[in-house]
Amino acid sequence: MNQQLAGYAPTPVAARMENHGRHMLKVAMASGQDLYARTGSVVAYEGFVQYEPNPPAARQIASQWVTGEGAPVMKCSGDGLLYLADYGADVVVINLDNDALSVNGTNVLAFDAHLQWGAERVKGMAKFAGQGLWNVQFAGTGWVALTSRGTPIVVDCGRGEDETYVDPDALVAWSPALKVKGKRSFKASSLIGRGSGEAYQMAFSGQGIVVVQPSEDSTDRLRVRG
Amino acid sequence: MAREFQRGHKAKISDLTPGTDLYVGVQITAPGLTFDISCFGLDANEQLSDDRYFIFFNQPKSPEESIQLLGAQAGDTESFRVTLDRVPPHVHKLSFTATIDGAGQMSQVGPGYLRIVAGGEEVARYAFDGSEFSTERAVMLGDFYLKDVWRFAAVGQGFDGGLEALLKNFGGEVAEEEPAAPQQPAQSAAPSFAPPPFAAPGTPAAPAAPQAPQPAPSFGAPSAPAPVPAPAPAPAQPVHAAPTLAAPMAPVAPTPPHGAPSPYGQPPQQPAAPQPPQHPQYGQVPGQTPPHGAPAPAAYGQQQYAQPYGQQPPMGMPPGGMPPMGMPPGMPQGVPQGAPQAGAGLQAALQKYRETATGQRWTPQNQQLMRVDLAMGGMPVLARQGSMVMYQGKVDFGYKGAGFSSRIVGNATGQEMQLMRCTGRGQVFLAEDGAHLHPIELQGDGICVSAENVLAFDESLQYEVRRIEGHGIPGGALFTMQFQGTGTVVVKTHGVPVVLPVTPTTFADCNAVVAWSAASQVILSSQVRLRRNAYPGHSGETVNLQFRGAPGNFIVVQPYEV
Numbered sequence: 001m002n003q004q005l006a007g008y009a010p011t012p013v014a015a016r017m018e019n020h021g022r023h024m025l026k027v028a029m030a031s032g033q034d035l036y037a038r039t040g041s042v043v044a045y046e047g048f049v050q051y052e053p054n055p056p057a058a059r060q061i062a063s064q065w066v067t068g069e070g071a072p073v074m075k076c077s078g079d080g081l082l083y084l085a086d087y088g089a090d091v092v093v094i095n096l097d098n099d100a101l102s103v104n105g106t107n108v109l110a111f112d113a114h115l116q117w118g119a120e121r122v123k124g125m126a127k128f129a130g131q132g133l134w135n136v137q138f139a140g141t142g143w144v145a146l147t148s149r150g151t152p153i154v155v156d157c158g159r160g161e162d163e164t165y166v167d168p169d170a171l172v173a174w175s176p177a178l179k180v181k182g183k184r185s186f187k188a189s190s191l192i193g194r195g196s197g198e199a200y201q202m203a204f205s206g207q208g209i210v211v212v213q214p215s216e217d218s219t220d221r222l223r224v225r226g
Numbered sequence: 227m228a229r230e231f232q233r234g235h236k237a238k239i240s241d242l243t244p245g246t247d248l249y250v251g252v253q254i255t256a257p258g259l260t261f262d263i264s265c266f267g268l269d270a271n272e273q274l275s276d277d278r279y280f281i282f283f284n285q286p287k288s289p290e291e292s293i294q295l296l297g298a299q300a301g302d303t304e305s306f307r308v309t310l311d312r313v314p315p316h317v318h319k320l321s322f323t324a325t326i327d328g329a330g331q332m333s334q335v336g337p338g339y340l341r342i343v344a345g346g347e348e349v350a351r352y353a354f355d356g357s358e359f360s361t362e363r364a365v366m367l368g369d370f371y372l373k374d375v376w377r378f379a380a381v382g383q384g385f386d387g388g389l390e391a392l393l394k395n396f397g398g399e400v401a402e403e404e405p406a407a408p409q410q411p412a413q414s415a416a417p418s419f420a421p422p423p424f425a426a427p428g429t430p431a432a433p434a435a436p437q438a439p440q441p442a443p444s445f446g447a448p449s450a451p452a453p454v455p456a457p458a459p460a461p462a463q464p465v466h467a468a469p470t471l472a473a474p475m476a477p478v479a480p481t482p483p484h485g486a487p488s489p490y491g492q493p494p495q496q497p498a499a500p501q502p503p504q505h506p507q508y509g510q511v512p513g514q515t516p517p518h519g520a521p522a523p524a525a526y527g528q529q530q531y532a533q534p535y536g537q538q539p540p541m542g543m544p545p546g547g548m549p550p551m552g553m554p555p556g557m558p559q560g561v562p563q564g565a566p567q568a569g570a571g572l573q574a575a576l577q578k579y580r581e582t583a584t585g586q587r588w589t590p591q592n593q594q595l596m597r598v599d600l601a602m603g604g605m606p607v608l609a610r611q612g613s614m615v616m617y618q619g620k621v622d623f624g625y626k627g628a629g630f631s632s633r634i635v636g637n638a639t640g641q642e643m644q645l646m647r648c649t650g651r652g653q654v655f656l657a658e659d660g661a662h663l664h665p666i667e668l669q670g671d672g673i674c675v676s677a678e679n680v681l682a683f684d685e686s687l688q689y690e691v692r693r694i695e696g697h698g699i700p701g702g703a704l705f706t707m708q709f710q711g712t713g714t715v716v717v718k719t720h721g722v723p724v725v726l727p728v729t730p731t732t733f734a735d736c737n738a739v740v741a742w743s744a745a746s747q748v749i750l751s752s753q754v755r756l757r758r759n760a761y762p763g764h765s766g767e768t769v770n771l772q773f774r775g776a777p778g779n780f781i782v783v784q785p786y787e788v
Contacts, residue, residue: 006301007300007301011299011300012299019346021346022345022346022347092575092576092579093575094572094575094576095570095571095572095574095575096571096572097570097571097572099571099572099573101572149659149660150592150593150594150595150657150660151345151579151592151593151594151595152579153579153580153581153591153592153595153616153655154576154579154580154581155581155616155618155655156581162618162619162620162652163618164616164617164618165616165617165618166615166616167614167615167616170615170616170657201617209572209573209576210616211576211579212595212615212616212655213615213657213660214592214594214595214615214657214658214660215594215615215657215658215659215660216612216615216657216658216659217659217660
């Protein structure tokens with residue numbers, strides 16, 4: 001029995017954040033290096049890890065996050081290994097090297113506490129995606145883990161003179177340097193009665209990348225569960 | 227989905243995976259034998275003109291690190307990381323070989339494999355076993371070779387003479403029994419420490435003990451931190467079999483002695499030697515003080531814990547070579563911040579998810595995303611409404627209606643299947659619910675697709691909606707679309723589908739069937755009654771469809787009943 005399951009044993013830790021398979025994130029925790037993780041995303045941990053839901057620091061930064069509710073992140077500290085997952089979504093680990101990245105709020109899984117981060121609503125896009133689109137901007141040097149429903153794709157926005165239009169429900173992350181605006185791409189006639197199903201997009205222009213997931217399911221499962 | 231290869235099979239890497247950052251794992255075991263698994267980077271004449279591209283235990287990576295030896299992990303006896311787009315142009319072929327260390331012959335090997343993993347998913351596997359070989363002592367398992375594009379071939383060719391013969395074949399020569407190189411890891415890391423400098427006795431990878439590498443312990447293989455190949459153990463040197471580096475050293479190989487990673491502070495008094503060999507990962511550094519003196523974490527070092535702890539560098543003790551690139555010095559260094567596989571930075575992390583452009587009209591970006599270039603071919607595309615996740619360029623989306631959709635009312639919820647028409651110039655990315663997408667190119671032939679499984683198709687195709695009525699089908703009927711002509715249909719499936727040939731006894735659940743070739747005939751099967759009786763609690767009636775047709779017809783079934 002052990003033989004068959006042996007293939008799923010954790011691999012030796014080589015970095016602070018690593019994928020364990022496609023859908024699980026393994027974070028090596030050490031004291032002094034705190035981590036913010038989505039509340040409810042911990043599937044297992046080893047060692048001595050403490051959790052502080054709705055930490056004051058995050059509450060302040062994320063005051064605009066979702067009005068009336070606490071920020072859906074918790075602060076994890078201690079020594080050990082943390083395994084995080086979000087209902088089987090693919091996990092993408094990014095090591096920011098003095099980069100900046102804007103991430104759709106529901107797609108954030110975990111990030112280093114020492115990164116600069118802030119939550120904000122995307123201008124003009126409130127309520128486009130049902131629950132209102134808010135995003136988290138990260139900058140600095142450190143680790144961020146994102147989730148994506150299905151294998152994501154990364155597209156250079158700067159290619160060609162045309163803008164890149166993305167379905168807000170499928171959007172995962174983008175370079176903050178890009179200009180964003182909301183767009184309805186359909187003729188008025190098609191909006192009356194029968195639309196084509198694609199009512200709104202976000203239009204990106206400028207130099208940078210856009211990360212998109214192959215699914216328009218932007219339900220925040222961790223939140224829905226409560 | 228791993229593609230199975232057999233000896234002699236070849237494929238383009240790009241057909242296996244869009245990624246170029248590949249993990250190659252080899253499992254080869256035989257009772258009482260140990261194997262050296264190496265990778266030869268050969269030039270256009272299949273010669274090893276540059277011996278820096280002979281990647282083996284003494285030389286775990288190529289100069290620009292496009293080929294790295296990672297050690298035993300995840301069930302593999304040996305593993306490599308190959309970044310194809312960083313392989314220098316003069317290297318045309320990477321040949322993965324296994325040679326027996328000591329006496330023995332290849333016919334003794336048990337079932338093994340060479341596999342390619344990209345993006346965490348196995349994409350190809352070439353399985354072999356001893357019956358394919360006889361007295362060979364070395365075998366070329368598989369090649370990556372450059373012929374316009376990088377391709378993979380399952381080779382499975384043996385050599386009687388072992389490593390020397392293999393080297394001669396590649397125009398290299400063997401220096402006497404791997405000279406001083408293995409000393410290096412020991413010297414650079416050990417000297418200043420007291421005698422049992424590093425534990426790791428009997429590292430699985432150190433083949434001093436004549437035992438077959440066992441899959442389970444090999445996970446602990448300390449020399450195998452995925453992205454950071456620590457110098458591998460030196461099998462030829464019993465003396466140094468112990469001083470294997472016990473954890474991911476810094477990416478920079480010659481690390482000062484302090485760099486010796488100790489997990490959660492190994493108490494100094496703990497002698498290294500008595501460590502059981504299965505737990506080589508606790509590379510102890512006697513003489514090192516527990517990091518914070520914190521009682522709790524210190525306990526870790528003592529326990530026979532899962533390996534990961536053994537792999538971490540000492541807390542708060544950044545070894546000289548430790549700060550990986552791009553880390554500001556002031557940053558906490560308690561856990562390995564080692565740069566990720568592809569290097570630091572946003573671009574590197576996302577590299578494997580990059581858009582792939584092939585210059586074709588329909589390009590699968592990955593299993594779940596399809597890109598269509600409308601400018602190519604110049605005809606509009608009809609797609610299921612809401613399936614567009616992104617587009618670039620000037621594209622108009624319009625309602626495609628009338629006539630068609632009114633007739634396709636009817637699945638269980640009474641929802642209409644609605645299409646939109648994409649016109650213009652630009653690229654449209656289509657996906658839905660993370661379902662797997664399969665482009666099917668029709669060249670004059672016909673295919674029936676269950677309406678729920680159609681994602682998009684070229685407008686040039688003629689289609690016709692057909693209705694399969696039957697008592698018990700949810701919604702009263704199964705709607706299918708029959709496509710005919712020249713063009714591409716994109717079919718979506720939940721999970722990896724199975725394609726079955728149509729035989730006299732081919733049945734499929736009407737909820738799970740995705741598509742079938744138009745020439746086969748569909749009959750409602752009456753077996754449903756048996757099935758219903760077999761499950762008394764089963765309230766809904768399920769109808770099986772039986773297919774009939776000439777040989778050559780096929781059906782596609784998904785592992786999901788809508």
